[in-house]
Amino acid sequence: MRLLLSLLLCSSAFAQDNATLGEHARRYLIDLLKLDTTNPPGNETRVADYLKQVANANGIACELLGPDPARLNFIARIPAIIRSGQRPLLLLAHSDVVPADRSQWTVPPFSAELRGDHLYGRGAQDDKSLLAAELAVMVELKRRGAALKRDVILLSEADEESGSTGINWLTQHAYAKIDAEFALNEGGASLETHSGQRIFQIQTSEKIPTRVVLAAKGTASHGSLPRPDNPVVHLAKAIARLADSDQPVKLNTTTLRYFTEMAKLPDSDWLKPLLAKLEDPNSAISAANQIRDKDPELNAMLRTSLSPTMLQAGMKINVIPNTATAQIDVRRLPNETREEIEMRFRKIVNDPAVEVTPATGQDMPATEPSSLTTALYRAMEQVFSLAAQKAVVVPYMSRGATDGSFLRHKGMAVYGVPIFVREGGESRAHGNDERISRTNFANGTDLLLKIVLAAAVDNDVRP
Numbered sequence: 057m058r059l060l061l062s063l064l065l066c067s068s069a070f071a072q073d074n075a076t077l078g079e080h081a082r083r084y085l086i087d088l089l090k091l092d093t094t095n096p097p098g099n100e101t102r103v104a105d106y107l108k109q110v111a112n113a114n115g116i117a118c119e120l121l122g123p124d125p126a127r128l129n130f131i132a133r134i135p136a137i138i139r140s141g142q143r144p145l146l147l148l149a150h151s152d153v154v155p156a157d158r159s160q161w162t163v164p165p166f167s168a169e170l171r172g173d174h175l176y177g178r179g180a181q182d183d184k185s186l187l188a189a190e191l192a193v194m195v196e197l198k199r200r201g202a203a204l205k206r207d208v209i210l211l212s213e214a215d216e217e218s219g220s221t222g223i224n225w226l227t228q229h230a231y232a233k234i235d236a237e238f239a240l241n242e243g244g245a246s247l248e249t250h251s252g253q254r255i256f257q258i259q260t261s262e263k264i265p266t267r268v269v270l271a272a273k274g275t276a277s278h279g280s281l282p283r284p285d286n287p288v289v290h291l292a293k294a295i296a297r298l299a300d301s302d303q304p305v306k307l308n309t310t311t312l313r314y315f316t317e318m319a320k321l322p323d324s325d326w327l328k329p330l331l332a333k334l335e336d337p338n339s340a341i342s343a344a345n346q347i348r349d350k351d352p353e354l355n356a357m358l359r360t361s362l363s364p365t366m367l368q369a370g371m372k373i374n375v376i377p378n379t380a381t382a383q384i385d386v387r388r389l390p391n392e393t394r395e396e397i398e399m400r401f402r403k404i405v406n407d408p409a410v411e412v413t414p415a416t417g418q419d420m421p422a423t424e425p426s427s428l429t430t431a432l433y434r435a436m437e438q439v440f441s442l443a444a445q446k447a448v449v450v451p452y453m454s455r456g457a458t459d460g461s462f463l464r465h466k467g468m469a470v471y472g473v474p475i476f477v478r479e480g481g482e483s484r485a486h487g488n489d490e491r492i493s494r495t496n497f498a499n500g501t502d503l504l505l506k507i508v509l510a511a512a513v514d515n516d517v518r519p
């Protein structure tokens with residue numbers, strides 16, 4: 057009986073019915089939150105299989121592909137009805153989630169428990185809410201027989217949270233299946249200011265993880281005799297020099313526009329006098345330091361940042377070790393190269409006993425910010441402007457990295473779409489008790505549909 061009931065419950069998510077967009081989306085989100093795709097190991101095929109069942113039940117062509125049967129990617133496509141020659145719109149959302157420590161959560165992380173108006177679960181913000189909304193929009197386009205002037209593709213890729221092997225494999229082996237003029241992705245952020253203005257931050261660019269290792273070398277010897285080449289001391293000084301250094305300030309088209317627009321808002325008009333100083337190389341660093349003292353997030357958009365995070369040295373208190381190493385989490389501006397960063401760090405460290413080398417792991421590509429003049433960017437500006445009174449729409453560079461940079465590198469315009477508002481000003485992505493309110497989720501799904509309709513449907517043809 058229980059089995060039968062769960063089969064019935066399950067199959068109701070797949071069938072075509074008269075449920076609204078919001079009801080479909082919520083059902084998908086609950087089902088997706090219950091699928092454990094903790095990476096590692098991922099097991100993203102669980103999500104791919106689920107998406108396939110929904111697509112099949114709604115007559116949407118799809119396929120599962122990838123090199124690892126347990127970690128398949130999902131691609132679905134609704135072809136254009138109108139022959140316009142316009143290239144596809146890609147909807148992108150990864151299927152894996154970061155681990156959740158059950159002991160730190162007040163609800164089981166894969167229960168999709170509803171408390172008050174909030175749905176709880178690992179992935180409720182990152183990234184299953186976006187995936188569920190995109191799936192619901194695909195089903196809605198199909199159900200309406202929307203007069204698409206370009207194909208709409210849904211891609212849910214595996215392994216975004218760890219090695220980006222999903223998107224890498226796809227760009228190398230199946231790019232034609234996901235090639236598009238532009239894409240909507242995670243990475244955008246929507247906030248409410250103290251004075252109640254809603255800011256829609258469309259992510260057009262992102263900083264690039266550029267992990268660096270510092271390794272100091274000296275002579276192993278007895279702790280009773282201090283030595284000038286003690287690697288622990290050299291390493292400590294090197295870390296302090298780096299942490300205290302002022303990294304140069306560099307604006308790009310996205311961040312310049314962002315700061316210009318933000319300075320016009322009552323809540324951040326203190327930026328106005330600093331803006332001109334930021335653009336002057338003689339005063340840029342002192343202006344950025346003033347910004348840093350007030351708002352570290354804004355400072356992180358102005359320059360490459362570094363955080364020492366891991367240390368390793370010694371095994372016994374009375375033995376001076378011959379090596380000491382530190383790992384530094386560096387997030388570089390996309391208009392700087394890894395080589396520039398490493399050269400600059402060596403200069404700052406200024407110690408031949410300390411080597412500055414790249415950490416192992418793959419490098420993400422550096423790219424120009426995505427264009428602010430595409431039909432998709434314009435559609436977002438239009439939809440978001442109408443979504444709230446005194447809405448502000450700005451392009452934005454995120455501190456965090458996404459799979460979007462691999463597609464930008466292929467020439468695709470990729471936008472982190474800020475459909476969900478940051479509730480109470482806090483983000484629980486990767487945190488404990490990750491959740492999203494049903495109202496926020498429903499409103500965001502509506503916004504996504506409007507954007508996709510504005511960018512992909514021929515306005516002269518009513519379905």
Ligand SMILES: [Zn+2]
Nearest residue numbers: 182183216242
């Ligand atoms: Zn994510």
